[in-house]
Amino acid sequence: MTHITYAQAINRALAEEMERDENVILYGQDVAHWGGIFKVTNGLMNRFGEERVFDSPISENVMVGAGVGAAIMGLRPVVELQFADFLITAADEVLFKAGMWRFMHGGAFKVPLVVRLPSGSTGAGPEHSTCPEAYVMHSPGLLCAVPSTPADAKALLKQAIRNDNPVMYFEHRMLYQQRGPVGDADDVLPFGKARICREGRSLTIVAWQFMLSRVLEAAETLAAEGIDVEVIDPRTLSPFDWETVLASVRKTGGCLVVEEGYRSLGVGAEIGAMICEHAFAYLERPFRRLAIPDVPIPSAPALVDYVIPSVAKILQEVREVMKG
Amino acid sequence: MLSCPLVEVYRLSLLSRRFEERVARLALEGFLPPMLHPGAGHEVSQIAALAALRPLDPVIYSHRGLAYMVARGVSLQAILCDIAGRVGGTNNGKGGIMHVVDPSRGIYGESGTLGGGLVVATGMGMALQKKKSDALVVHFFGDGGSNRGPFHESLNWAAVQKLPVIFVCENNGWAVSVPASRSTAVEDISLRAIGYGIPGHIVQGDDPEQVFATFAQAADRARAGQGPSLIEIKAVRLLGHYSTDPQDYRSDVASASEKDPLPKLADMLLAQGLADTAALSAMEQEIERQIADAVAQARQAPLIDAREAMTDLFA
Ligand SMILES: Cc1ncc(C[n+]2csc(CCOP(=O)(O)OP(=O)(O)O)c2C)c(N)n1
Numbered sequence: 001m002t003h004i005t006y007a008q009a010i011n012r013a014l015a016e017e018m019e020r021d022e023n024v025i026l027y028g029q030d031v032a033h034w035g036g037i038f039k040v041t042n043g044l045m046n047r048f049g050e051e052r053v054f055d056s057p058i059s060e061n062v063m064v065g066a067g068v069g070a071a072i073m074g075l076r077p078v079v080e081l082q083f084a085d086f087l088i089t090a091a092d093e094v095l096f097k098a099g100m101w102r103f104m105h106g107g108a109f110k111v112p113l114v115v116r117l118p119s120g121s122t123g124a125g126p127e128h129s130t131c132p133e134a135y136v137m138h139s140p141g142l143l144c145a146v147p148s149t150p151a152d153a154k155a156l157l158k159q160a161i162r163n164d165n166p167v168m169y170f171e172h173r174m175l176y177q178q179r180g181p182v183g184d185a186d187d188v189l190p191f192g193k194a195r196i197c198r199e200g201r202s203l204t205i206v207a208w209q210f211m212l213s214r215v216l217e218a219a220e221t222l223a224a225e226g227i228d229v230e231v232i233d234p235r236t237l238s239p240f241d242w243e244t245v246l247a248s249v250r251k252t253g254g255c256l257v258v259e260e261g262y263r264s265l266g267v268g269a270e271i272g273a274m275i276c277e278h279a280f281a282y283l284e285r286p287f288r289r290l291a292i293p294d295v296p297i298p299s300a301p302a303l304v305d306y307v308i309p310s311v312a313k314i315l316q317e318v319r320e321v322m323k324g
Numbered sequence: 325m326l327s328c329p330l331v332e333v334y335r336l337s338l339l340s341r342r343f344e345e346r347v348a349r350l351a352l353e354g355f356l357p358p359m360l361h362p363g364a365g366h367e368v369s370q371i372a373a374l375a376a377l378r379p380l381d382p383v384i385y386s387h388r389g390l391a392y393m394v395a396r397g398v399s400l401q402a403i404l405c406d407i408a409g410r411v412g413g414t415n416n417g418k419g420g421i422m423h424v425v426d427p428s429r430g431i432y433g434e435s436g437t438l439g440g441g442l443v444v445a446t447g448m449g450m451a452l453q454k455k456k457s458d459a460l461v462v463h464f465f466g467d468g469g470s471n472r473g474p475f476h477e478s479l480n481w482a483a484v485q486k487l488p489v490i491f492v493c494e495n496n497g498w499a500v501s502v503p504a505s506r507s508t509a510v511e512d513i514s515l516r517a518i519g520y521g522i523p524g525h526i527v528q529g530d531d532p533e534q535v536f537a538t539f540a541q542a543a544d545r546a547r548a549g550q551g552p553s554l555i556e557i558k559a560v561r562l563l564g565h566y567s568t569d570p571q572d573y574r575s576d577v578a579s580a581s582e583k584d585p586l587p588k589l590a591d592m593l594l595a596q597g598l599a600d601t602a603a604l605s606a607m608e609q610e611i612e613r614q615i616a617d618a619v620a621q622a623r624q625a626p627l628i629d630a631r632e633a634m635t636d637l638f639a
Contacts, residue, residue, distance in 0.1 A: 025454065051454065057484065059477035065443020066450055066481060069461075072432070073382075073451030092437050092474075097444060105425040105433045106415030107636035141637050164639035 001183055007040045007176040009150035010116075013157035014041065014078065016186065018048050021076060024161060027056045028063065028080030028116070037082060038118060038176055060086050064093035064115060068101055068166075072109040076161055083128045084119035084170060087135060098166035099141030113166040114157070120172045120210055120260060121304050126296030129304075131209070131260040134267050136168045137237050143167040143191060144238040146208045150180040152235060155189040162188065172209040192239035196248070200230035203285075203321060204248040206271060207258040208233050211309060215258050218314040227322055237267060245271065246279050253284030256321060258309050263291035285324050290317050328536035329375055331598050334589050337367040339611045340391035341586060343400055346615050347390070347407065348567045355623070356407045358568050359421050363389010365529070365562035366494055368585040370464065371395045372532035373492060373557070376539035377462060380430040382448055384441040384463045387422060387434060388494065388561075392464065396429040400618035401625075410625035417628040418636060439474035441465055442491065446478040449487035449552070460488035460546040462539075468499025470513050479554065483520040486551035490542045493554065494529075496561035501573040514556035522552050529559040530585035560584070 004012070018024045026044060028036070032055040035042030045053040056063050060081060067077040081087065087094055094115065102109050121129035136144040143165050147153040153171065160167035197212065198219055207215040212233050219229050230248050234241055249255045255275055257268035268289035275287055290309045298304060344362055351358040363370070370391040374383070385392040393403055398414070406413035407421045414425050425433040432448065435441040445463035452459050469475065470493050482489045493513040497504045510516070517524025523545070527535045535557065542553035560583040564571045571577055593599040599607075 057477075057480060059481055061439075061474045062443045062446055062477035062481045065440065065474065065478075066447030069444040069447020069449070070451040070454075071447070072444075073448050073455075075451045075454060077447075092440055093443060096437055097435065097440055101433070101444070102639065103637045104415065104419035104423045104436070106413075106418050106423075107639075108415070108425045108427055108433070110639040112639075 001181050003179045004150055004182050005176060006150045006153050006171070006178050006180070007038065009154040009182050010040050010157055010171060011042060011044070012182070013154040013161070014044060015047065017158055017161040018044070018052065023074060024052070024076045024078060025070070026053045026078045026080070029056055029058055029082050031055060031080050036080065038173065040171070040176070041080065060090040061093055064090040065097050067113045067115070068093065068097040068111055071111045071113040071166075072101065076112045076114075078114040078116060078161060080116045082118065084117035084132055085127050085130050087115070087117055087132050087168065094142070094168070095135075095139045099139050103141055110164040111166045112164045114160045115166070115168050117168060117170045118173050119170045120174050121297050121308060122173055123299050123301055123304055125299045129297035131170065131172070133170060133237050134261050134265065137267060137270060141166065142238060143236065145169045145191065145236045147171070147235065148175070148209050148212045148233050150178065151182045151187070152189065154182055155187045156191075156235065158186070158188045159191060163191070170209065174210045175213075178213075189235065191236045192241050194232050194234045194241035194244040196230065196244065197233050198229065198231040200228040201252055202228045203318060204230045204232060204245065204252045204255045205258060205318070206232050206234060206245060206255065208235070209260070211258045211260050214309065214311050215314055218311050218318065221315060222318055227318060229318065242274060242278070246275065249275055249279045250282040253282055254287070254321060256288045256290065256317060258290045258314055260308060261291060262294050263289060264294050266291050285321055288317060288321050290314060326540065328372055328533045330532060330589070330593060333368060333371050333375055333532050334593055335607055335611075336371045336395050337391065337586055337589065338607065339614065340367045340371070340389065340394040342611050343394065343615050344390055346619065347404070350619070351567060356404070358566070359407065360567040361387045361389070361565060362563040362567055363391050365496065365560040365580070365584060367391040368532050368589055369494070369527070369529040369535045369557045369559060372535040373462070373539045376536045377543055378459065381459050382430050382432045382461045384432050384445045384448070384461065385434050386441065386464045386466060386469070386494065388466065393424050393426075393431055396426070396431050398424060398426050398429055398431060400615060401621045404618055404622035405625050408622060409628050410622060411628055412622070412625045416632050416636060438465070438469035439472035442474045442478035445489055445491075446482050446487060449482060449489035450485065452488055453485070458547050460490060460543055462490045462492060464492045464494055466499065467493055467495040467497070467504050467508060467513055468502070470516070471508060479516070479520040479522065479552070482552040483522045486549060488546035488549075489552040490539065490546060491552060491554045493556045494559045495556050496559040498561050498565070498574075500565045512556060514554055517554040522554060524554045524556070526556050526558060529557045530583065530588050532589060
């Protein structure tokens with residue numbers, strides 16, 4: 001057991017999987033010689049050679065599309081898009097090629113592709129700041145991993161690489177330098193198993209990645225006020241562990257989703273709809289969402305802080321919900 | 325170097341032509357949906373191109389016609405079942421006519437979005453190179469599709485990595501109703517190869533020997549690790565964009581039919597003594613029989629269970 005950062009955990013998962021399976025290749029802009037703009041892939045080219053770890057041109061369509069082609073021919077490509085926002089730049093390749101190529105050809109191929117997507121705002125402006133998980137959830141054929149801790153980052157990435165399906169793997173940039181315990185063992189997490197980070201009876205809160213850390217911080221304050229929230233980290237959004245979330249809502253009688261995506265038709269909207277369909281009778285208070293209002297994520301820190309759910313806003317929201 | 329098997333190119337082209345005509349008739353009868361983009365006019369060059377490659381070199385084809393599958397021996401009945409949504413097709417009712425697939429014959433399917441095939445084919449070439457295979461990928465697309473960004477990204481990527489891919493632009497001068505003169509600034513798509521530092525070739529769609537020789541040369545280059553080529557086939561679209569297209573935007577329909585490569589190839593076989601009229605009519609009869617058998621079998625196949633819609637998404 002060592003304490004390493006989320007970025008180091010990702011690096012370790014990549015190294016271990018490349019060691020284990022020679023079909024794993026890794027490419028993206030600046031990932032090889034320079035080790036990635038966020039230094040997540042540092043040292044991998046030296047270790048595995050330029051055949052397997054290489055810099056790609058700025059060509060997001062072919063980066064993802066070639067990953068699909070290589071995957072159907074038996075490689076296991078891991079593609080880094082420099083910013084998660086570029087998922088949309090390569091939308092045809094992500095949504096249609098990765099998501100549908102197997103289905104539309106009647107299951108003739110497997111598409112074991114991983115697309116790594118550094119997400120979240122660091123003040124780089126509207127096109128370099130989003131958490132576009134909802135697009136992935138909305139698209140059949142794609143899996144979506146959202147690790148929140150170094151241990152999960154490693155174990156979910158190992159699962160993503162071994163999985164025979166296309167996985168959109170979101171790595172939140174505000175978490176890259178966070179440290180946490182990571183086992184030395186070959187831990188692999190299954191997809192679709194949420195983690196109850198904190199048990200409670202007052203209200204269920206679903207959050208992941210950067211928002212999870214804020215929710216957990218808020219939970220301490222709330223506990224002191226006698227509001228005992230249950231916090232669930234879904235770990236993967238597709239598949240989604242509905243069982244765990246619905247069971248929790250049936251116990252607490254309420255649910256708040258805190259997310260870093262846009263509010264309208266976001267991940268929270270889907271969670272709310274599922275709760276209405278499957279646990280409506282248990283609701284003691286209205287379902288609520290705290291998300292980015294429907295504006296692009298700006299650049300200046302004050303504006304960013306205003307749109308991204310803060311600990312203070314989470315506290316305010318929970319207190320209001322609990323008042324009924 | 326091998327020479328082009330002209331009689332076989334003719335036979336497969338004729339089979340493809342007659343089969344396609346039959347598919348169009350079956351659509352009028354209501355047995356099949358009218359989803360066909362006819363390949364009439366393109367067959368000879370498509371088949372001569374594939375004849376120059378190995379039988380398992382992976383193909384990502386384009387929407388125009390069925391000659392690619394016919395050339396690789398995919399069963400006509402399976403193709404009909406794919407179109408008709410019947411059991412016995414290749415894609416279980418998921419992709420229909422557009423996504424006929426058979427990896428055991430090197431048929432790797434098609435992208436529904438233009439340009440999507442270029443990126444996937446590029447990645448397939450990447451896998452072949454990394455696995456040190458001496459196979460190559462061939463990808464067909466239209467002149468219209470060559471105006472999309474993925475064309476640029478794929479050719480640059482394949483060129484810089486020296487991937488074993490042959491990019492084939494079938495230039496029939498039309499993209500649905502828009503003539504190339506209104507959409508494309510250069511007349512020859514092959515000129516664009518210069519921008520990627522790779523060879524660009526033009527071949528005439530009615531000259532199977534030229535097509536064969538050029539593909540054989542590009543294949544040698546790819547297998548030798550020297551990278552991709554761009555080959556432009558000057559093709560003719562004899563029919564509409566889709567089978568029921570009235571083509572009211574088009575004034576060259578009559579002159580197009582004079583450019584049909586298929587009768588020209590028949591004349592050439594006769595002139596060179598490679599076949600006589602008796603042999604050609606026997607061939608025609610055999611083709612009619614083959615198609616009739618496939619249609620009869622497809623008619624007997626049951627419709628696909630609708631619950632198939634929920635399968636094949638994840639491995
Ligand atoms: C990205 C995308 N845009 C538009 C279409 C609709 N579409 C299908 S075929 C076609 C024309 C293609 O022309 P060309 O590439 O020249 O091939 P041709 O049909 O002439 O063989 C169009 C516009 C599509 N399938 N994908």
